[in-house]
Every structure is written in C-alpha cells, then in structure tokens.
Amino acid sequence: MSHHDHFSPDYQSARDTFRAACGEAGIAVKSWPHDLRGMQGEALATDTAWIGPKDASRVLVTCSGTHGVEGHYGSGCQVGFLREGHYRDLPADTAVLLVHATNPYGFSWTRRVNEDNIDINRNFIDFGRPVFENGLYLQVADLLAPEAWNAEVEARTRAGLAAFVAKAGVAGFGKAVVAGQRTHPNGLFFGGTSPCWSNRTIGKIVPHYLEDASHVCVLDFHTGLGPFGYSEMICRHPPGSPPLALARRWFGDAVTSPAAGESESPVIEGNLRMAFVRLLPEAVVVASAIEVGTLPADEVNMALIADNWLHIHGDPQSEQGRAIRQRVRDAFYCDRDDWRDACYPRAVEIQKQALAGLAAA
Numbered sequence: 595m596s597h598h599d600h601f602s603p604d605y606q607s608a609r610d611t612f613r614a615a616c617g618e619a620g621i622a623v624k625s626w627p628h629d630l631r632g633m634q635g636e637a638l639a640t641d642t643a644w645i646g647p648k649d650a651s652r653v654l655v656t657c658s659g660t661h662g663v664e665g666h667y668g669s670g671c672q673v674g675f676l677r678e679g680h681y682r683d684l685p686a687d688t689a690v691l692l693v694h695a696t697n698p699y700g701f702s703w704t705r706r707v708n709e710d711n712i713d714i715n716r717n718f719i720d721f722g723r724p725v726f727e728n729g730l731y732l733q734v735a736d737l738l739a740p741e742a743w744n745a746e747v748e749a750r751t752r753a754g755l756a757a758f759v760a761k762a763g764v765a766g767f768g769k770a771v772v773a774g775q776r777t778h779p780n781g782l783f784f785g786g787t788s789p790c791w792s793n794r795t796i797g798k799i800v801p802h803y804l805e806d807a808s809h810v811c812v813l814d815f816h817t818g819l820g821p822f823g824y825s826e827m828i829c830r831h832p833p834g835s836p837p838l839a840l841a842r843r844w845f846g847d848a849v850t851s852p853a854a855g856e857s858e859s860p861v862i863e864g865n866l867r868m869a870f871v872r873l874l875p876e877a878v879v880v881a882s883a884i885e886v887g888t889l890p891a892d893e894v895n896m897a898l899i900a901d902n903w904l905h906i907h908g909d910p911q912s913e914q915g916r917a918i919r920q921r922v923r924d925a926f927y928c929d930r931d932d933w934r935d936a937c938y939p940r941a942v943e944i945q946k947q948a949l950a951g952l953a954a955a
Contacts, residue, residue: 646689662700668815
C-alpha cells in the first residue's frame with residue numbers, strides 16, 4: 595500500500611476508511627452526528643478518536659475537513675498516520691486526538707462552506723461582543739455573487755476582480771474578501787451571525803477530551819492557498835507571543851504569521867484552531883494550519899464564485915452542477931501523485947515535529 599491509497603474520493607469513503615483504520619489499530623471512534631444528510635443521502639458526522647493515556651497532559655490535535663472539500667487532503671493525512679503506525683510508541687504523558695470532518699456537510703457536498711453557507715473558519719468568535727463588519731466587502735459583493743453563471747459572466751467576473759486587485763493589491767483583496775464578512779449570507783466567506791453546528795460541536799469535543807491537558811498543539815489541515823504542493827504553516831498567534839515562538843522552534847521556517855505580514859492569508863477573525871486557545875485558557879496552546887497550495891488563486895476564486903452561484907441559484911444535481919462540483923474539488927484537492935508526493939510526507943514530518951515539541955515542552 596502506498597500513501598496514495600490513504601486518500602478517498604468522497605466523504606463517505608473517507609469516513610469509512612478513517613473508521614476502518616481506527617478499528618485496525620484498536621482505537622475507539624466516537625461520532626458526533628449531524629442533523630442533515632449528505633449528497634448521496636448518507637449520514638453525516640464528525641468522528642473523533644483518542645490515542646494514548648486518557649489523562650495525558652500533552653495532546654496533539656489534528657482536524658480535517660474544516661473547509662469541507664479540503665477534507666480529502668486532511669482525512670488522507672489522518673488515515674496515513676494511523677495506517678503507518680506513527681501514533682505507536684508515543685512519548686510519555688502524550689496523546690493524540692483526531693477530529694475527522696469538522697464540516698461533514700461541506701465535505702459531502704463538495705463545498706468549502708457548511709449547510710448555512712458559512713465559512714466555519716470565520717465563525718469561532720464571541721457573538722456576545724459587537725460583530726466585525728467588513729465594509730470593504732461592499733465594493734465587490736455584487737461581483738462575487740452573480741445571479742447567473744456562464745462563460746460570459748465568468749469572463750466579466752474575472753475582469754472585475756483583476757481590476758479590483760490592480761487597484762487595491764493582493765493584500766487589499768484579502769482584506770475585502772478573504773478576511774470574511776457577516777452582512778451577506780449569500781456571499782463568499784460569510785462568517786455567520788451565530789455559532790454554527792461545527793462551532794457548537796467543537797465546543798463539546800474540547801471539554802470532553804482535553805480537560806486534563808496542559809500543553810496542546812492543534813494542526814488544522816487546509817488546501818487552496820500558495821504554490822502547488824507546498825505546505826505553509828499559518829500561525830495566528832500574536833507576533834512576539836510565546837505560542838508563536840514555540841511554533842517557530844518546533845516547525846522552523848515554514849511558520850508564517852499573517853499579523854506580521856508574512857503570509858498570503860490575511861488576518862482573520864473566527865478561526866477554528868484559535869478557538870482552542872479560548873476554550874482552554876489554562877493550557878499552553880500552539881495552533882497552526884497546514885495550508886497546501888493547489889491551483890492559482892484566480893482559479894480557486896472562480897471555483898468558489900461558481901459554487902456559491904450553484905447553491906444559491908442553480909441545481910447541484912444538473913450537468914452544470916456536476917461540472918462546478920468537479921471544479922471545486924480540483925481547486926482544493928489535486929488528485930495527482932506528484933501533489934500527494936509533495937504534501938503527504940511533509941504532513942507526516944510536521945506531526946512528528948509536533949509530538950517532539952510537546953514532549954520537550
């Protein structure tokens with residue numbers, strides 16, 4: 595079996611493979627059922643697995659499928675680490691928590707967002723405080739949510755976005771669009787106005803498993819940003835903070851800080867992995883995305899705009915719908931040996947670095 599065999603073509607296959615890999619390793623799986631069904635009518639759930647001492651004070655947490663379709667990559671990494679036995683002989687007082695498919699609906703429907711069109715990586719905020727309003731989004735809102743989708747509309751959209759980037763720069767586009775917004779529920783990067791299902795579920799998972807943890811490393815598997823196959827470690831801890839310093843010590847030059855202007859990713863509010871910091875105030879938490887590049891940014895953006903149109907105005911089961919779903923899949927999962935050859939061994943290396951860092955903390 596090669597590492598290519600760890601990756602699955604759809605949510606149901608990924609879930610079955612993950613659960614089977616846990617079973618083969620003698621690891622129990624707990625399911626957190628979703629209320630809705632998947633695209634093929636299948637049951638949806640976030641599945642969790644704990645490896646190691648129940649009272650371990652040092653815990654590595656890996657999360658897949660935060661952005662739905664990106665779960666092809668994250669699930670494959672989790673399955674591979676299980677099958678290849680990398681969780682055997684863990685350091686003393688150390689455990690691993692696997693969180694599989696944090697956004698199962700998006701994974702099943704080949705979407706980056708969830709059942710509410712929410713980007714769950716913009717949803718983990720304190721909704722009791724005044725909500726951030728991204729006024730810059732208004733400049734491109736109509737362009738990102740067309741009422742029709744065809745070759746002519748796509749060409750017009752590309753031209754409009756290119757003109758905006760030429761004026762505002764890549765960083766300006768990131769602030770206006772990618773940073774997220776809470777005013778246009780039918781738009782892109784919508785963060786929601788209340789905690790979504792995945793947010794509430796993570797809020798149950800963390801206290802269920804991590805009450806005894808004093809040191810936690812959270813790795814969230816992502817795709818769709820950066821050079822083809824390259825794994826960037828995006829850390830959202832404040833510049834100069836002890837957790838960011840620890841991340842740099844453990845993972846080296848791959849670590850970037852959006853707040854310090856080191857990443858293509860803008861500063862984002864409501865990040866899932868940073869929710870662990872808030873939920874575990876007594877623990878030392880080092881949180882990072884592993885972000886793997888796929889296609890050029892404009893192709894990824896066009897896939898997202900087409901997908902948004904499809905689920906607001908179109909028919910996901912139509913021929914056009916199938917073509918758009920494939921386009922989204924290609925934008926976030928390069929089903930190619932050379933891509934997996936680049937990113938999978940690196941994911942293994944990063945997880946080993948995390949375990950070594952936790953052991954030395």
